[in-house]
Amino acid sequence: MPRKPKQDRSRATVDAIVEAGFIALSQRGPADTTTRHIAEIAGVGVGSLYEYFENKQSIFSAMSQRFISDTAAMIQPLTPTLVQMPIDEAIRTLLNEFRNFLERDDGRYLKCVRHAMAVDFELHLDPLYKVLNNVIMRYLMEHPETLRVSRVPAITYIGINGGIFAVIRHLSDPDPMVSFDEMADGLASMIGHYIAAELSLVRDVVR
Template sequence: MARKSLTKPRKMASQKRSRATVDALVEATARILVKEGFDKASTNRIAEAAGVSVGSLYQYFPTKESLVAAVIERHQQEIMQTVRGELTGILAQPVEQAIRMLVTVAIKAHRVDPKLHRVVAEQIPRVGELEKLATFNRENYTLFMAYLAQHRDELRVEDLELASFVCVTTIEALTHNAVLHHSKMMSDEKMRALVDEASRLIIGYLKG
């Protein structure tokens, strides 16, 4: 049976100098992932790019998978900061406005370092961190379900858990593909049109 890859840091950085080393390693990993891909992101290559010794790298990270996991964690935190800030007060909004806000925020979230987002999306299954990438993770499902529950009288759907899954997954898929795989054809005007069309799709499903 194959040994499971170690994706957790070996130790946490507490002092200013050690935190700087960890930050340099994570940043170097991100740069190499974007420019060269997962297969070329060896620990030797990462240490060299970060300007530290391999021995220093191994003090904090046991494998390159653990470094990739740290990159994913940092990227996820950046995304969620965008999402949380933008969605403040959404529970009080009418359905039409709330859905437009969700679609718009999803586009903004995917525009947080989109090159890294694309690479990370391809590498997550290889480092066992699948649950950490989705822009709309459990926190967003919970928020959306809470919204639907508060506006239940305006909706035709009855199974709010299923409706939340359908809506959040649809928004995620549309915005992910638009930003990461069709960015050249997606002008600002087309992105606005995407918000219109995706919102019409979701609102039609929810309200009938």
């Protein structure tokens, strides 16, 4: 039964362990990442891992949680800028920011996400969803004409999931059929065209 850290010192230890998890995982891959590696990198004894984590899995779980919240924190401040852009440019920007984020620190996150997906990736995805939904909501408010577009929730769902996984897949694909920019451009113009088509439909009906 793992304890909650009550003092600053122990909070630092927990942090060091999670951080060490990212480093170890990106250096040696999931198969060769042992508890001893993690402990060594974190500069703590093996026993300490089990003071705050049920088992090795739950360290990965914490990493996956941290990854999602870091992603959300990265996107949050972009919101005001994004909502002012044309939709296709907004999407391209978002995808590029996500890419840069994944490739930060010598691709540490990127090397981890694949394995992270195995643990309980989706269990922790919620915060990211919240932020992205918020971006979309604000966008709709900022461009009232788009409120008439139908199937927004479905398109949102596909856009978010498709976007996340297409980027991850693409960055780990050794020989992608299309360049990253082409892909970003494709998604952007697909959604852009969709909205344009929907709006012109609305215009026709009104007319």
